[in-house]
Amino acid sequence: MQPRVLKVLEFNKVKDKLAGFSASSLGREKVLQLMPSIDYMEVVKSQEQTDEAATVLRLKGEVPLGGITDIRAHVKRAEIGGTLNTQELLDIAGTIYAARKLDRFVETLLEEELYIPILKNYMDQLVIYPELERNIKNCIDEYGEVLDGASEKLRGIRQQLRSTESRVREKLESMIRSSNAQKMLSDSIVTIRNERYVIPVKQEYRGAYGGIVHDQSSSGATLFIEPQQVVDLNNVLQEAKVKEKLEIDRILAELSAEVAEVARDLMENVSILAEIDFMFAKAKYAKHIRATKPKINDKRIVRLVQARHPLIPGDEVVPNTIELGKDYTSIVITGPNTGGKTVTLKTLGLLQIMAQSGLQVPAQDGSEVGVFSAVYADIGDEQSIEQSLSTFSSHMVNIVDILKKVDHNSLVLFDELGAGTDPQEGAALAISILDEVYQRGACVIATTHYPELKAYGYNREGVVNASVEFNVDTLSPTYRLLIGVPGRSNAFEISKRLGLENDVIQRAKEFVSEDSNKVENMIASLEASQKRAEAEWQEAEQIRKTSEKLHEELEQQMQALDEQRDKLMEKAAEKAEKLVEQAKQEAEQVIRELRKMRMEQHAHVKEHELIDAKKRLGDAVPTVKKSASTKKQEVANQTLEPGDEVKVLSLNQKGHLVEKTGEKEWQVQIGIMKMKVKDKDIHYISRPKPVETKPLATIKGKDYHVSLELDLRGERFENALMRVEKYLDDAVLAGYHRVSIIHGKGTGALRVGVQNYLKNHRSVKNHRYGEASEGGIGVTVVELK
Template sequence: MIGTRALKTLEFDKVRAQVATYCTSSLGNHAISELVPKTEFDQVKALLDEMDEGLSILRIKANVPLGGIFDIRPHAKRAQIGGMLSPQELMEISSTIRASRIFREFIEDIEEEGDIQIPHFSQKKSEIPILTGLQHEINSCIDDNAAVMDSASSELRSIRQQLRAQEGRVREKLASLTRGSNASKMLSDSIVTIRNDRFVLPVKQEYRSHYGGIVHDQSASGQTLYIEPEAVVQANNEIHRLKAKEKVEIQKILIHLSALVQEVAHELFGLVRLLGEIDAILAKAKYGQANKCTMPVMNNDGYIKLTKARHPLLPIESAVANDIEFGSDITAIVITGPNTGGKTVTLKTVGLCTLMAQAGIPVPALDGSELAVFTQLFADIGDEQSIEQSLSTFSSHMVNIVEILKEFDDQSLVLFDELGAGTDPQEGAALAISILDEVHGRGARVMATTHYPELKAYGYNRPGVVNASVEFNVETLSPTYKLLIGVPGRSNAFEISTRLGLPENIIENAKAYTGTDRHEVDAMIASLEESRRKAEADAERSHHLMVEAETLQKDLDEKLREYEETKEELVKRAKEKARKLVEEAKREAEEVIDELHKMQINANKAIKEHEIIDARKRLEEAAPKENRVLKKQRQVNARAVKLQKGDEVKVISYGQKGTLIEQVSDHQWVVQLGILKMKIDTSDLEYVKPEKTKETVNVSAVRNRDSNVKLELDLRGERYEDAMVRTEKYLDDAMLSNYPRVSIIHGKGTGALRQGIQALLKRHRGVKSYRFGEAGEGGYGVTVVELK
């Protein structure tokens, strides 16, 4: 188990608080507040898989129905020991059972669709107890406003009927008094009011004796007395008696319902636990979506690889993303450099991402990141000065480090911030090296920060250890917070002082005191940084060129593919067109010959056989050819565009006049040439004379948004069969109106109408998707439909 000290030091509670804001119920909030990182690989893997399933559900459904859930554990516990529950408590129990039923049906719908696999959610769904009977029993007695309904029992209905009748009689009696001849003079106001649960009249003080009866109250000025007249005292007493009787009957009903809750109290505890877990899982998924987090790959080998990782508690827009990799060949990283450079943020990023992953929370890094499951995580970070224990910063750090050295093992991640600080630099550096040797030597994964120059050479002298630093921009005199693996940090004190205006002679004298070795080390570090920057710039340019080349290659391949497809399609169309033209010409020729044969027979062989042969030849030669359409004839086509059915035209290639019968396409007409009907290209036609203009009317049967179709359909109170018919017709009308989205109001009720409506939506050809309404749209009483 991860120690509470590490959780507090790394501020894991703040991450939990951020995740909790995405919960939809107090149950989810409670589950997140108790969330701690797991240390067993299988448990961690299961937590992340659950969260990943939640992400998948949110991607395809956007909204998960978890409204109406209450923490009903106190209610169930009180019922368990024989207590009587209030109508409000019973209503909350009913609402929670109903929410669990809706969620169960929601998961069943996803399983039926089969778009994603959700084994963990399916398992939780199967564990949800079915308590529909209790829900219906409560709903038959308690309404949505937590009031006991008349239908709760026949006795209660009878009592309330008597009560309403009695109250009506009293009101009528008092109302008659307010309408009396002297009422306006003796009453402060002509109304019937209530004081001490008794119907009274507001009587002016001087006319108190006129009405008799009992004074129940008076105004602040004392000028108005609220009197129960003698005439209604007995009637009011009867109302009180009926109300007492009503109260007794309500208690009987509540005791009966509480006994039913008592019988299933154990199942209710399990239901609350499951709903809290489900809400917490979905909250993690929503947190991941909102903060651009991903699910890391987990291993049991101590290997960490974070790609573009950000500190979880820093704003996305300002946090600097870093690549961090160690735990395989390299098991220790020593980050050197000046203060305020971002070294501590790097430690916390690694520590927090590890804790988040082991708690099933997605981490703020790119896809492909990998983290290890550690049995223990230790963090010595920050100013640990203890005034209460009279310990200095160094002493307090040492107390913490001693505890770490007692407990860590080769399955631990250890984070040291400013190791050895707060004491003599030489002794502090020596202690830091010795502590690192001990932790690294026993196989733990360790990250440490320090500003001691002696540790810059540590990574070069120890196998499995690498130096790192946080980049500092000398030009702007500020850190870039970018982690540089393999490059030790340097102080930059001389460069900073020069830019701030310190005299050159003072800086040169200071350099003389630092020694040759120091100059050589700084020169080496500067050279490494320059080489790294050049390599990164070259790599960036190469990457851009490669991306551009790949994009260009894809574009060329796509254009070539489109060209080949277009060419094949055009050739295919041309061949098909030619074939049809030939077949049509032959068919029409045969028709002409048949006509001529008939004419020959009817004309007593007046037409000779050679004339028929000549006609066939002429028809074969009359087949339309592109080279016969002269430039002048193509110019006529500009006028032919406006040709209409019934116009008289001249077929240029035949030199014959004819009449337009019908337009086959934009470029072809059927023309009546004597007894022949032929398909002729528009370019081969010449307009002869206008025919009588025939007015054409274009009728559009397609409705537009000016129609009276509303954006919502209210089915509350409708019979089931009528509602189905209305819904189907409404969807057709909405599609004709080109609506992208409509709402169907079916209410909450028993859920039968909602289920029927959503079953119809699932099979309707025009429905793209549907969901329950948001809180501001009507919740589960409304289904929002996306139309195709």
């Protein structure tokens, strides 16, 4: 494809927008290198790649591609023996992590039996090194600092550094806090010069501290002196820093060597991740422009259904259906300026290039494109002052170049063919050029103003006329492409609506030949017929779609009902079979026992034995469980009282009735939560036995009222622990096996203190945080011995 054609058709703008959907610089690099392919199988493969990515996005919404970095330069330097810095090593670890995360994501898709052969092939080639990632992250933190734990030696050096640094600071701070320091120091601070700790001393007191002068202020009034007392310590500190740097260099060199060992696999991983990022960038762009996958053919057939130009905003673009290469290979579009002819040419050319680049096209499902060896375009006014070329000359330079290269596998786009010269000669030249391209077998679309070309489509097989619709009432184009209808002149109608006198218009019509009037009337009739046919087709299409939708919905409902009926029948049959089998076994057992009794007692079977056997036979008859409505009726008829253990059906949780809050409503306590529940949502389980009343003089025991929960929120720590101790004793005396302590979430200090206290308490068997329905980590549930 010629770079000039790609520029004219604005393919570079499409690539700029596409690059914005890539997740890494690797993906953006692939986008910038994107060029349309002329190989049929390659185009098919790239379209399948985009479609597979679009399927994953449609089902999952997003793909984990974060963290991918271009690490090729880092890996190459490590491979030739270089030492990588901390950020470069973190980039490598991050890319390994991104590959590992993507691998897990694809595994999940495969477990769901999603058909993703291209992604699976990429992931099969990916070699992941989690150990290298772990080694790097164990040595370097997220800010690029080497951790103390990177080696035992480094840990020891840094401990010495911190210790020595602390001693230096202590000595210097004692100096600046001395009684005469305020007089001799410019400021009471400890600072650093030349990587050594110093203090700011006034010029006149430089001899009071001795030591080394490292710097002075701009005025010279202050000297930054390292006192003699800390020189040795600063020396020790510097030696430790040198050791630290050497150890860090050794650690980084060791990690770089690990990278070098797997350099080839890492480079291959980068290429694979770039491909994956690129394919999902194409899919995201397709979703953004509401594009679909076109069918690819090798017969040079183009059928774009309701195609839209991707660079025109969605609320402004007018979709058009463009067909070429099957019934006809040439289209001649006539009509006025600003009618949308050039946009139609650019839409066809750009969508063809996008499809051959593996991008989905903004058109409806069912669209298809062929694979052309070249797309040629002569669009726009490219006159050059420098080359002294007029509009006509610049067009002819391009056309001459096209005619040298065009063949039967080419798509040619001519805008305003023959324009810029004498109308009669220009029209003749346009017809001759079209004939030449047509005879070579190329597909061509041309726009023109010349009325002579309206007859071109009627005289040649495989050529069709077209026009862009113009609304005379609003004096504006509608931008709708009309295939089979040549453009007609609207000069008289427009002039009349703009106020030109009728006499002038009538005299003008007399100058137009009778043949021209017949042609214009024929074109007007064709336009009216096409509009009527399109309206009827749209109405029929809407009815067809509605019918199909209703038919599909009915089929789905019938299928669901059939499946439900079959399941119910199957369950009923299985249940009946089990019940009958149980009844048969019980009956056979009863019969065997009767026979045994008859044999043993010589047919003298007592009456009560017969009654018992009869009862067992009656019990063997299958019974049908009560329906849900019967159960609900029973629940409605039950008598409830405070203290009853019940089950809240809607929550599937057990609790206790606290009190009646309405005619058909109770307050139920579930764990630490109290809520109001309707009678119909309550299922009775059991009622606690009444407790005997003892004299008031009785000491605290099982009858002493102790709450099932202790609320410590707002308590001071010491008071809270005293309350916990007393409460646990009371709970043990009350005979409770499980209680709840509410301490809240807060800062966590009270929670930790309570948990530590419970670990060592003599009466505590076990303790845990509450479930979500019990209060979560704001509550500790305690099991007592």
